Every structure is written in structure tokens, then in C-alpha cells.
Amino acid sequence: MSTSLITPDLVAVDVVATDRDDVVRQLIDKLVAAGRVTDADGFAADVKAREAQMATGMPGGIGLPHARSQYVTTPSLALGKVPGGVDFGAPDGPATLVFLIAAPASGDADHLKILAALARRLVHPEFRQSLTDAPDAATVAEIITREVVPA
Amino acid sequence: MKFVAVSSCPTGIAHTYMAAEALEQAGKAAGHEVHVETQGAAGSVPLDPALIAEADGVIYAADLDVQGKERFAGKPITDVGVKKAVHDAPGVIAQAVAAVEAARAAGTAPAAGAAPVPVAVTPARTVGVGHRIRQYLMTGVSYMIPFVAAGGILIAIGFLIATVAWPSNGAIEVTKVVDGTNGAAFAKWIADGFSFTSGQSWAVLLFWIGKWAFAFLVPALSAYIAYGIADRPGIVPGMVGGFAAGLVGAGFLGGIVTGFLGGFLALWISRWKVPKGVRGVMPVVVIPLLSVAVVGVLTALVIGPPMKALNDGLSSWLSSLSGGSAVLLGVILGLMMCFDLGGPLNKVAYVFATTGLANAASTSAAPAKVMAAVMAAGMVPPLAVALATAVRPALWTENERESGKSAWLLGLSFISEGAIPFAAADPLRMIPSFMLGGAVTGGLVMAFGSGQLAPHGGIWVLALISKPLLFLLALVVGTVVSALAVMAMKRLGQGSDAEIADEAVTRPTVARAA
Secondary structure, eight states, X not given: OOSOSOOGGGEEXXXXXXXXXXXXXXXXHHHHHTTSBSOHHHHHHHHHHHHHHSOOOBTTTEEOOEEEETTBSSOEEEEEEEEEEEOOSOTTOOEEEEEEEEEETTOOXXXXXXXXXXXXXXXXXXXXXXXXXXXXXXXXXHHHHHHHSOO | OEEEEEEEOSSSSSHHHHHHHHHHHHHHHTXXXXXXXXXXXXXXXOOOHHHHHHOSEEEEXXXXXXXXXXXXXXXXXXXOOHHHHHHOHHHHHHHHHHHHHHHHHHTOSOOTTOOOOGGGGSOSSOOOHHHHHHHHHHHHHHHHHHHHHXXXXXXXXXXXXXXXXXXXXXXXXXXHSOOTTOHHHHHHIIIIIOOTTOHHHHHHHHHHHHHHHHHTHHHHHHHHHHHHHHSGGGHHHHHHXXXXXXXXXXHHHHHHHHHHHHHHHHHHHHTSOOOHHHHTTIIIIIHHHHHHHHHHHHIIIIIHHHHHHHHHHHHHHHHHHTTSOHHHHHHHHHHHHHHHSSSHHHHHHHHHHHHHGGGOOSTTSHHHHHHHHHHHHHHHHHHHHHHHHHHOGGGSOHHHHHHHHHHHHHHHTTOGGGGHHHHHHSHHHHHHXXXXXXXXXXXXXXXXXXXXXXXXXXXXXXXXXXXXXXXXXXHHHHHHHHHHHHHHHHHHHHHHHHHHHHHHHHSOOOOOOO
């Protein structure tokens, strides 16, 4: 694996956002800046289309916007901590941790397996708590890389 | 207990795996063993047939059609959708345990460890044609249900208010105030006739809003069957085709036809190999243009004319029958009312009854009895599914159980459409069961000689029906017969799933779309 799923550049702490489109957009801008997404508008539309099918909010303050898109070059995770919370349609309230998963339209199986492993980890409350408690972007990226990406 | 499960989601990268993990963890916590096959984008490893054989029950946490369903034939299946599994995995496990226990009590589940069905040893990347068709239907139905619930209940509330707001015959008067399908007339009524303080005004308004919601029934069914087949490109031809099917009088069965037509057409066109320059306009111009044109032309020219001929032929046949045996006529009208629930046969029977009313001087006149028979028979299907879902909840999905609850109100209000979600999802088993009950009720009403002069209203016009207790008796008997038939057919189906599975091995199977 030449490029990792997440780097400190892709983590935003203390995000202030008005709504879910806003926070998604901020995270997409990070992916574009890192050269992992070629077209911010195109990818935003794909994420929005997926979100419209079924809201991706999960219990425990998680928003999980995601899409497979032709505009994604590298499977990536961008993470935003939103202390104020932003609604992702979860039954128990707004999300404070927003994971934006970007997968290429034709991803190879290895990349997709990593995303699958990430999704499985997200179900565990300890994992989410460790991310919430992480003091800075570098720690967040380090935790995810350690827990999700196979050695 | 031991469970096997399948998870899938629209994108195949997140919820599929979260559901799998959540189910495995929740199972472990509750002392059960759960093995999940993740049918996601990363490819799926088929469940070991030995695990399936050992399993007590099966959980579908899937938003896509489950691949290789035949492997699970005969096991109690809990079908919840992926979101429920992510949000409330312990609840899903509890539900699956309850389903296993219910099936054991009913004696339908083979003991764990029973020999796996033959297909289980073959590679599991295929799925039976019958199951796929059912999955497409279910997709359409699940999107249609909210329209049925909203529209049906609004109409029923309209009736309810009307019975209070008018001194008498409110459930009839409310339909006559204004034609809500005529925009100009309706706007004029809002301007001149509507009063904020009038119960009558609100009854009329709610009644028509309900009718408007009903106008989307067939288009929504058709659109989302096509969506199930072709994904987004299917929606437009499906929706337009469903609208056209309604317009030419083909009812929900016509809408099912246009849904499949539009879906496969859109799927086929979307697979054309086209030059790169054209590819960009395929989804926004080419696919919708061609698929709508073809579906529209076929609906207007191929489906429409036979519908009209059928309509005319049936009408004159019914008129010729009305001189003969009253009970036989009641039976035939009952069969027609319950065959397509608002479709052409139903409409012919209903129009035959309402136009006859003009010649009825009293509730003892023959046309009044025909009207009573038609209305009672039309109330049977929703009441039957309401009863069947209440008596045997384990036979139904959660969605169906919820629909069953609102079907009580719809059935009592003579809104046959309340049963469409069930009929559309499983026409071969449901429609004959409905027809049986409708025939019983129709025949009984004619035999008892109840009559009515109201063209609609269901239970809300009971006061206007002669021999009301016998009318109710006929309704109850037909409802019970139909509900028993529905439950028996459901069982029958479970037994034959193994045969379907056998068939799936020998028949050419279709590779999964997208």
C-alpha cells in the first residue's frame, strides 16, 4: 500500500458547520487539496445522492457520508470532529464525528477491504471514543492507521 | 442458537460491514453464534454450506436483493434491512430468535442440522429468477406503501369527518361537492366554497388530498420496480409508464408490467457500448428519451386497446348476467372486485354497480343489492390482510405488519387499494385468496338480500344499508375465509421454496446486475 487511507492532512478538528452539506464540503476540500479527489463538485453530488437514498447518521453521534465515485483517485477517509454537532439523520441526535469515505468507482479489492475493515471498527464504541478523545489530527490518523490498516 | 446472515447496502462500502460487525457482536453478547456473508463491494465470501445447514435461522440485513437466497430455503428468515441492523443489532437478534421460536411452534422449520438443500453446495453467485422478480416487486411495493397509507387514511378521515359534518349521508355527500381531479373547478371551490370553520369543507379537502396521493400509487409502484431493476435510469420510464397504465385503465397489474418493461429497457440501454463523447449524455438524455418513448408507445398502443375491449366486453357480459341467478352474479362481482383492486376488472364491477343505482328506487331493488355486494366484496382484501398479519405476525415482514395495521381502517372504509402492497408483492398467492373471500362475501350479500343506495363509504354508511347485521356477517365470513386462504398460501409457498431452489440450479441463471 503506497498511500495510506488517512493522513493528518485529512483530519479536521473543531469543525464549525451549518449543515451536513457544509461539513461534507469542508472535508471534500481537504481531499481535493491532498490530490485524492479530482472534482469537488462532482464528488459532492455523488455523496449527496448516496445520502439521499438513506441518511448515514448512526447512533453515537456518527455521520458517515460516503460514495464510490469516478472523481476519487485514492481510497481515502477524511474525518471531521464537529463539537457543535451537525444533523446526519440519526435517530438519537446530531453527529459530532463525521467520517467521509471516498472510494474510487473501480476500486481494487485490497482498497475496498480496508474500507470494509474501517466500517467494522466504527461499530465499536471504544474505537469511536478513542477518536473523540484524540487531542490532535496526527493522533487521529495514527489511531485509524493502526486499527484499520493491516500490518 | 446459530444464525447465518447476509448484509448489503447501496454503495457496498460502509453499512454492509457495519451491519455485519454489529450483528456478530450483538449475537455474541446474547450468547448466539452469528455468521455474516457481506455482499459488498469488496466481494463476498460465500457462507460455508455446513454453517447454513447448522443454522437455526437466517437474517437478511440487506438493502439489495440477497444473492443465493435458495441456500436458505426452509429456514425462518428475519428480513430487516441494513439500517436496522446497524442501529439496533440486539433488537434484530431478538427478532430473529423470536422468528425461530415462532416457526418451531408452527412446526414449519426443519430442525437445525437438517441436510442442506442441494443448491447449497454449488457456487453461490446466482439467484433464482423467481426470487429476483419478487425482489423487484418488493422494491416497488416498499416505495408505494407510504402513498397507500397517507392517501387511504386521509380519505378515511375525510369520510369520518363527513359523517359528522353532514346531517345524513355524509360519506356520500363528501364525494359530490367538487371534482378534485379538475384543477379549475377545484380552485373555484377553494375560492368560493371553502370555509375554515366548516367541517364539511375540511372533509372534502382531506378526501381529495387522499385521492391525489392515491393517484401516485401506480406510478410509484411502476417507477420503483424499474428502479429495482435498472437503478436510477429506471425511475423515469417506470414512472411515466405507470402513469400511462393508470390513464388507459390498466390498474396496478398494468403498472407492474410497465415497471418491468421500463426497468429492463433502461438497463439494456444503459449497457450499450457508446463512444466516450456520448457517454456523458446517456443518463440525462439518451436513456430517458428512448425508454420513455418506447414504454409510452407500448402502453398506449399495446396495453391500452385490449384494456378498453376487456372493459366493454365485461360490461355487456355483466348486464346479460343480471337477469340470472342473483347469488352467481354476487360471486362473479366479488371475484372481479378482488382480482385487481382498482384495476380494470374491479372498475368494471364497481361502475356496473354504481350506474345500476340510478334505476334503484329502494334498498330492496336488485341494483341496490348489487351495490351492497360489490362494496362488501371490495372491503374484503384489506380486511383479510389486516386479520392475517394480526393473527400470524411471523409470516410477514415488518413492513407488511405495519401495512396490515392501517389496512383495518382502509378496509372498513371500502378502500380496496389498502391490499395492493400485499397483492403486488406476491400476486400469485394473494390475489386468489382475495378472490375467494370476495366471492364468498359477494354471494352471501346477494343471498341475504342486503341493499344500499350509497356508492361508497364502507362501514361509515352502514346505517344506510338494509339488513345491516347480515351485511356485516357476510363481510366477516368472507374476510375470515380470505385471511385463512392468505395464511395457507403463505405456508404453501414456504414449502415450495425448496422446489424453486431446485429449479434455480437447472435453469440458466442471470448474473447479478451492477
